[in-house]
Amino acid sequence: MKGGVAGRPLVELAAASKVYGSGPAAVRALDRVDLAVEAGEFVAITGASGSGKSTAMNILGCLDRPSSGSYRFAGRPLEAAGREVLALVRRHFLGFVFQGFNLLPRTSAQENVELPLVYRGMPGSERRARAREALARVGLADRAHHSVSELSGGQQQRVAIARALVCEPALLLADEPTGNLDSRTSHEIMGLLVELNRAGLTIVMVTHEPDIAAYARREVRFRDGRIVADERRGH
Numbered sequence: 001m002k003g004g005v006a007g008r009p010l011v012e013l014a015a016a017s018k019v020y021g022s023g024p025a026a027v028r029a030l031d032r033v034d035l036a037v038e039a040g041e042f043v044a045i046t047g048a049s050g051s052g053k054s055t056a057m058n059i060l061g062c063l064d065r066p067s068s069g070s071y072r073f074a075g076r077p078l079e080a081a082g083r084e085v086l087a088l089v090r091r092h093f094l095g096f097v098f099q100g101f102n103l104l105p106r107t108s109a110q111e112n113v114e115l116p117l118v119y120r121g122m123p124g125s126e127r128r129a130r131a132r133e134a135l136a137r138v139g140l141a142d143r144a145h146h147s148v149s150e151l152s153g154g155q156q157q158r159v160a161i162a163r164a165l166v167c168e169p170a171l172l173l174a175d176e177p178t179g180n181l182d183s184r185t186s187h188e189i190m191g192l193l194v195e196l197n198r199a200g201l202t203i204v205m206v207t208h209e210p211d212i213a214a215y216a217r218r219e220v221r222f223r224d225g226r227i228v229a230d231e232r233r234g235h
Contacts, residue, residue: 009036016069029055031225042197044213047222062086095164099179110144134162154185174205190215
């Protein structure tokens, strides 16, 4: 499942719709969306507030289900999957990076990165080794034992990325990963994501910033719950 099924996209939405509420008050957040992402791609999902991009990200991340249509992950249909199955997919195959970092401020960088492995029941020695390796990948090997509160915003986001990488996900989902960072730090973080993608990691990122979206090799633009543009770049 981790690398997908031969001949199939890693993630695939087909005629996927999401409706909140019912009757006259119903809101159609997604409207019959078709989207396929191949293993190894770096895709930016863009659009104005309310365009449907966050709803699409929530479905791709198994945090929500489509109201109709289908969602396949590595060839497996998940649109009707129960909460337990979706939780297992998130735990074993997905990594998440958020705008707000979502770190525990009074614990060390290493302890934050270890946390997903605690939930897996991994022995302590293996957890610590894996966490150190993930921190080294994001350039923070020398900050492993610093508390999160001692780190800059950019370093905190690197810790968050290391935490997402420690379980070796098939797909990294980044939701406005530079939203709380200054311009220089934002470009440093995007440079790191580009390096990870070049090393083979599949990334889907939501952003409203054109200069951040430009780092991706493909941009999918949403408006009013539909995809209105899907452009690939040469870099």
